[in-house]
Amino acid sequence: MNPAPSVIIFTVLSGMGFGYLALLATVHDYSGIAAFWHWFVGYALASIGLAASAFHLGNPQRAWRAFTQWRSSWLSREAWGAVLTLLALAPVALSDWLHLGLPGTFGWLGAGLAVVTIAATGMLYAQIRAVPRWHHWTVPVLFLAFGAAGGCLLAGLRMPSLLALLVLGGMMALHWRVGDGAFARAGSTLGTATGLGGRGQLSVFEPAHTAGSYLLHEMIFVVGRRHVPKLRALALFLSVVLPFLAMLLLPGRYGPYVAVPLHLLGAFAQRWLFFAQAEHVVGLYYGKR
Template sequence: MHPAPSVILFTVFSGIGFGMLVFLGLGMPNVSGWTAFIFYAIAYIMAVGGLLSSTFHLGHPERFLKAFTQWRTSWLSREGILSVATLITMALFAASQVFMSNTIAPLGWLGALLSLGTVYGTSMIYAQLKTVPRWNQPTTPALFLILSLAGGSLMTGNVTIALILLLLAGALQAFVWFTGDSRFQDAGHTMETATGLGPIGKVRQFESPHTGTNYLLKEMVHVVGRKHAQKLRILSLLLMVLIPVVLLLLPFTHIFGAFAVLSHIAGVICARWLFFAEAEHVVGLYYGAR
C-alpha cells in the first residue's frame, strides 16, 4: 500500500492525542487550572490535528461530512462519530477541571472509554480489509491501542505505566512483523484465485494490463526492499522503545522526558510507514507485484 504522509500523521498523532485523553479522563494526572488547560491543549492539538491531516488524503475534502452518514457499514464513519463524541465529552470534562474545583469523574471515565473506542475505530478501518492479509488480524487493533496508550502515558508523565506499555508495544510490534511476512502466502492468494481461472490451470501474466500508471498502482501497490525493511524495523524499535525506556530509567529531567517523547514519536512514524509500505494488497497480483 502507498504510505501517504497525511494518513501516517493522522494515525500517529491522533492516536497519541486520544491516548492522552484516556489518561486525563482517568485522572492520571489529576490536574486543574492552567496545568489542566495546557495538558488538554496539547492532547486536542494532536488529536484534532491528526484528524484534520487525514482529510488531505480525500479526493474531495469538502465532502468530509458525508463520511458520518455511513455508520452502519463503514468503520471510517464510526471512527468519525466516535471522535466527535469523544472530543465533546472530554471538552466538558476539561472545562470542569480548568474552571471548577470539583471534577465530574464519571464524565472523564466516559471520555476515556470513548477515546479508546475512537482508536479502535481507526484501527478497524485497516483490520477489516480481507484484501490485505497483513492487516486482517486481531493484532492490528491491539497494536494501535497499545501504541496510543504508550504515547499517551509518556505525554502525561505516567512513567511506570509508560515503561510497561513501551515494552509490550515493542514485543507486539516484533510479533506482528514476524507473523505478517507470511500472511499473504498463508491466505492462499495467487494469480489463479485473483482471476478465477485456477480450475483451468496455471495462470501467468502475458503482458502488463496497461503501459502507464493508474489509481490502483498509486494507492495499492508499493514495494519496499526486504533489506531496507529490516533496517527500518530495527530503527523504529530503537526509536520507539529502546531509547525512551533507557531515558525513562535514568534520573528524571524534563530534557530526558522530552527526548523520550520525541524519540518515541519518530519511531512510531517509522513503524507506521512500514505498516502501509509492507501491506500487500491482492490487486498487486494483476500487476506482477504484491
C-alpha cells in the first residue's frame, strides 16, 4: 500500500503518547509544574497523532461519524478508547499538578483504557483479510510493544526500557518473518480473484482503466526487494539497538535524551515499511501480485 504520512504520524505518535500516559498514571509520582509538563508531553503526543489521522479521511469534517459504529468497527472503538482515555486521565493529571491527592484507582482505569486504545489501533489493520500480511495477531502485539517501549523511554525507566526494547526487537523480527509468507499462505491468485482459475493459467491482458484511481494510488505500491533488508535493518537499529545501548551505557538522565529521538526515527521507518509492504489482494486485478 502507498504509505500516507498522516497515518504513519498517527500510529507512531499516538502509540507512544498513550504508552507514556499509562506509565504517568501508574508508575510516576510527579507533582507541581514537573507533573504539568510530563502530562503535557503525553497529551500532546496522543492528540497530535489522533489529529493526524483525520487528514487521511476523504472528508475530515465527517470524522465524528466514526463514533457511531462502535459495535462493528475497530476504527470507532479506537476513537472511543482514545477519547475515554484522555477524559479518564484528565483528573489524574490535574491532581498531580495541583496536589489534589486523587486515589490511584483513577490512574489504573485510565492506563487500562490507554492499553486498549493502542490494541484497537493495531486491530484496525489486523482485521483486514484483504491484506494477508496484516491479518495476524502479531500486528496488535507489535503496536503494544512500540507503545510500551516508547512510553518507558520517555519515562526514563532504565530496566523496563531495556526489557521493552528486547521484546520490541523480537516482535519486529517475528512480524516480518510471518508477514513475508502471508500472501502465499492466503492462496489468493488472479484465478481466485476472478473466479476463472479452473480455466488454466491466467494473465492480465488490459487493466480495468488507464487513468489513475484511488485503488492504484492507495492500494498498489511495491517496494524494491533489494531495499527491504536495508530498511528493516535501519528500522531495527534505530528503534531498538541504539536506544538500548543509550539506556544501558549513558549515565543518569542522559539516556532518554538520546534514546527517544533515535527510537522515534526507527519507529517511523518501521511504520513506513508496515504500510509499504502491505500487499492488498486488489492488486491481483492489475497483475501486481
